[in-house]
Amino acid sequence: MPVRYLGTIVGLLAVFSPLSAAPPVASFVYPAGGQRGTTVPIRVGALFIHQTCQFHLDGKGVTPSQLLRRGPTLWFEGPVVPLPESQQAEDYPANLLGEVKIAADAPTGVRRGWISTSEGAASGLAFVVGELPEVVEKEMDGDPIPVPVTLPITANGRVFPREDVDLWEFPAKKGQSVSLLATTSAIDSPLVPKLEVIDPTGRILAEEDVRPVPGYDASARFVAPAEGIYRARISDPRGKGGPNYVYRLTITAGPVVDRTFPLGGRRGQPLSLQLSGQSVATAIVVLPNEVSGEFRTPLSIAGLSTNDVVLDVDDVPEFGPTIPAQPVAPPAVFNGTVGTAESPWSLSLKKGENYTFALKARQLGSPLCGVIAVVDASGTEVARSTPTADATADPTLSFKPAADGVFTVRVIERFRGRDGPEFAYRLKVSSSETTVAGFTLTLPVEVANVPRGGNANIKVKAVRTGGFTGPITVALGELPVGVTAVPTVIAAGQTDGTIKLSAEATAKVAAISLAVAGTGSVRTTVFQKRELQAKENLVVAVAVPAPFKVTGEYTMAAAPRGQVYRRKYTVERNGFEGPLEVRLAERQARHLQGVTAPVVILPAGQNEFTFTANLPPWMELGRTCRVCVMAVGIVKDPDGTEHAVTFSSVDQNQQLIVVAEPGRLDVELANPVVSISPGTTLTVPFRLSRAKGLEGPVRVELLLPAHWRGVSTMPVMVNGEVGELAVQIGKASGPFNMPVTIRATLLDGGEPVIAEAKLEILPAR
DSSP, X not given: OOOOOOSOHHHHHHHOXXXXXXXXXXXXXXXXXXXXXXXXXXXXXXXXXXXXXEEEEOSTTEEEOSEEEEEOOOOOOOSOOOTTGGGSOEEOOEEEEEEEEEOTTOOOEEEEEEEEETTEEEXXXXXXXXXXXXXXXXXXXXXXXXXXXXXXXXXXXXXXXTTOOEEEEEEEOTTOEEEEEEEOGGGTOOOOOEEEEXXXXXXXXXXXXXXXXXXXXXXXXXXXXXXXXXXXXXXXXXXXXXXXXXXXXXXXXXXXXXXXXXSEEETTSEEEEEEEEESOOEEEEEOOTTOOEEEEEEEEETTEEEEEXXXXXXXXXXXXXXXXXXXXXXXXXXXXXXXXXXXXXXEEEOTTOOEEEEEESGGGTOOOOEEEEEEOTTXXXXXXXXXXXXXXXXXXXXXXXXXXXXXXXXXXXXXXXXXXXXXXXXXXXXXXXXXXXXXXXXXXXXXXXXXXXXXXXXXXXXXXXXXXOSOEEEXXXXXOTTEEEOOEEEOTTOOEEEEEEEEOTTOOOOEEEEEEEEEEEEESSSSOEEEEEEEEEEEEEEEOOBOOEEEOOOOEEEXXXXXXXXXXXXEEOTXXXXXXXXXXXXXXXXXXXXXXXXXXXXOTTOOEEEEEEEOOTTOOTTOXXXXXXXXXXXXXXXXXXXXXXXXXXXXXXXXXXEEEEOOSEEEEESOSEEEEOTTEEEEEEEEEEEOTTOOSOEEEEEEOOTTXXXXXXXXXXXXXXXXXXXXXXXXXXXXXXXXXXXXXXXEETTEEEEEXXXXXXXXXX
16 A cells, blocks of 8 residues: 655755655566557566556557556566676666557557656657567576467567576478567667577577678578478577566568668659568669658568668669769769779769768668778879778768869778678768758757756757758747746857756646757848758656655674564655655665565654565575665645655665675475476475574475476475475476475574575476
8 A cells, every 4th residue: 555645745845955856767668569450468667666657659550558557576586696797786677567559550660668757757668560460478487498489470578587598489391481580779678689590300500690680689591401390599698688688589481671772762752672681582662752861661572561671761863773974963872882893983073162972881781881982083092981980880071172073982891801782882972062051959868857946957969961050049849837948059150058947846747748949040042041940859757856865874794594684774854754665676786686575664754664684595605785775655746646756775875785694594405306207296305404592393395486387285394304395296287497496484583584495306208
């Protein structure tokens, strides 16, 4: 039951300054997508959420649950995290439940999402609308169990816990080509996917390509040598994993485009494409009039949709692959490939004019590491792009001819021995006379959280083109009630500005997505001006600060593992007199190593409490455990609106710090590995060891994994040193894909002392 404060927030604001809020942190959406025309139940992982939060998805054709509600959090502990990895900060996101309805005609592709609470907003979520049928992994602990699927399919899974491996199995016919395409970065997942294909004999048949299909983080392809059941295996080669290590894996024998040529074309015109990949050859696509720059679209091959391809859309004359007979006067775009010979293009350039040569290759999925070279009529190289420290970036070259004439520009692969038809590029040549004056705006963040009674400063950057140097006035769309912005102007010739936001102490709590619009002007004649404009989106949220704070002095002690450890804390209330709920923080200074803790309810007006941590019996001896707590309270506006606010800190003075010592109780199995047959009873002998002075009966029980079936047992009470458990194995039992835990519990002064041992059960051969 949520704790509540019966006063109003106005009084709190008068006695406590400065204020601080803990805005939510968005971690993941799982599954990270769904098929058009379906409704997808989702889990959103987030930090600093009490019971509910608002959920938003941008783009057409998707209708998400506006309100997400906190549900049970699935957690797999996985292998013991070794030093120094266990000393890194660790997030334990809460699971928020909702759904996304996808229209049957929704455009495919990524939708960006964000969440909001009374303490602010957070972006960084992604949901993909797909074309193919989808399946979601039924997650379970232990060794991987293959999940059968039918092609074509997009499988949604997570590499969780660390070192997890997922298996998807499917039938393939002899001679059939099958592609596997893994997506992680587009959905903001930290997973580095490793793909392997296992044939019916258990042999690795194929692994991920050195150059994955553009738009994917890993891909693999194989031709089935025989009819049978094949498996796709996905993991993280670094051994990492976690609840946010989500992925989407498409497995299909249908058309898949690896590369296109050309890489783009002119706005509003049909474009004939030469394709390479699986079951593809050619296609025609009409480039839209309303798009400039990157355009993502699936292609239609024999009535079937392909994966999305990325094409560049421009509005200047296009040339290539055939080299024009006469020199070309800019502006122009040249389409070519780097083969055994360099690609020469002849240009007619004017003296003193500033020309820009912009290469697009890597950003469009080409493997080309390009270099641009300009040669005059005598064969002398007069300009060359200088490769940056980032060898994967496409270069840009500026050149001002010393005289009128015909020049040759060549696109060269930077590294020797790399060429071929897949090394495609687009080279745009423009001049200051032909480049349209203008600018674009970029924001370093997608969300601005403004605390009540406080401020927020957001940087804004202008990228100027076509020689535009004038001032840029930045204006915001409709702000939340009670939030104001100082007029922002990016001065003439400058590229940076600051948006300054302020919120009144009684500003209405809201999160609004609004436009950040920049306006400038250029004079086309002495008498006429042309208005320039660029827009970006920003979520502005009013955040309610938490008036209270959990404090304490630095302390560290040693305690036996398998028991509880307590630490006292003090609350600085700063005018807040309501009850508080204190629990394990969702953001920890270090990995928790299995520590759990009950929620503490601190009554109204009470300033001190004791927090109890349960130390698991398998903690590594001598390892320092650091636990962070989070306090949640309810404050109320004068109109009766309630806001859940939190305080959470990783400061070492607020940490519960303990060094694990040997436990006082131990359980040892006579046979830690046993073989069983269905329909039999398994006897598990064990021996107990107790520290001096530890007396009383011990409850010994078998903890069964939630996904096991057909196995049952009853706990036993033991007063002496030895005993045994009887385990009934049903005729339809299993899967035995992980060890089970034998737990021994003794109550010492009413508090549990726990020991555990692992028992591996193997089916009889």
